[in-house]
Amino acid sequence: DQQVKQNSPSLSVQEGRISILNCDYTNSMFDYFLWYKKYPAEGPTFLISISSIKDKNEDGRFTVFLNKSAKHLSLHIVPSQPGDSAVYFCAASGWGNFNKFYFGSGTKLNVKP
Amino acid sequence: NAGVTQTPKFRILKIGQSMTLQCAQDMNHNYMYWYRQDPGMGLKLIYYSVGAGITDKGEVPNGYNVSRSTTEDFPLRLELAAPSQTSVYFCASSSPGQGNGYTFGSGTRLTVV
Numbered sequence: 001d002q003q004v005k006q007n008s009p010s011l012s013v014q015e016g017r018i019s020i021l022n023c024d025y026t027n028s029m030f031d032y033f034l035w036y037k038k039y040p041a042e043g044p045t046f047l048i049s050i051s052s053i054k055d056k057n058e059d060g061r062f063t064v065f066l067n068k069s070a071k072h073l074s075l076h077i078v079p080s081q082p083g084d085s086a087v088y089f090c091a092a093s094g095w096g097n098f099n100k101f102y103f104g105s106g107t108k109l110n111v112k113p
Numbered sequence: 114n115a116g117v118t119q120t121p122k123f124r125i126l127k128i129g130q131s132m133t134l135q136c137a138q139d140m141n142h143n144y145m146y147w148y149r150q151d152p153g154m155g156l157k158l159i160y161y162s163v164g165a166g167i168t169d170k171g172e173v174p175n176g177y178n179v180s181r182s183t184t185e186d187f188p189l190r191l192e193l194a195a196p197s198q199t200s201v202y203f204c205a206s207s208s209p210g211q212g213n214g215y216t217f218g219s220g221t222r223l224t225v226v
Binding site for chain 1: 117144146148153154155156157158161163169171203205207209210214215216217218219220
């Protein structure tokens with residue numbers, strides 16, 4: 001039973017446009033969410049996080065939005081650049097569980113020049 | 114600063130063989146994790162450790178064993194390898210504190226034939 005779902009396996013956008021990656025979760029005890037970026041043959045790297053006490057967190061071109069009532073979060077990348085082409089994973093964790101995260105299946109983003 | 118180092122990067126095993134995947138971190142992180150990633154799936158937690166001498170099962174522990182004799186090292190042992198264990202294995206570490214992101218290793222691609 002997947003507790004974190006990314007229903008879009010892939011996404012293709014034009015350079016300079018907005019990329020929106022979506023993530024849904026089922027466990028209402030999750031209260032911290034992270035996005036990771038992964039290039040081929042490398043481990044995932046941390047991108048941005050959001051706590052359940054917020055509904056938005058911004059870091060440069062990357063913004064994460066959290067809708068707790070819908071159990072949905074999204075990552076916006078504006079403007080998208082070819083170097084953003086990678087697989088993006090969302091991950092969720094609950095308080096007090098030794099920082100164990102549940103991961104979605106990932107969305108492969110392709111930014112076309 | 115090396116971060117998290119995994120060895121080997123690639124390995125082919127025959128059914129029934131055993132092997133140990135090595136993981137070492139130099140960031141003095143208390144928490145360490147082993148995940149596996151199957152094609153089209155998210156990362157699944159195999160085992161985790163919150164400190165030397167303390168380990169616990171994750172979502173998919175069957176067929177694996179771990180030990181944590183030092184803060185730095187967290188090896189994963191596969192006994193009696195099966196084709197279902199063909200996967201990419203990632204080791205990660207983090208410091209305590211809710212929501213601290215992981216530092217991942219670059220992964221070990223294991224094929225069991």
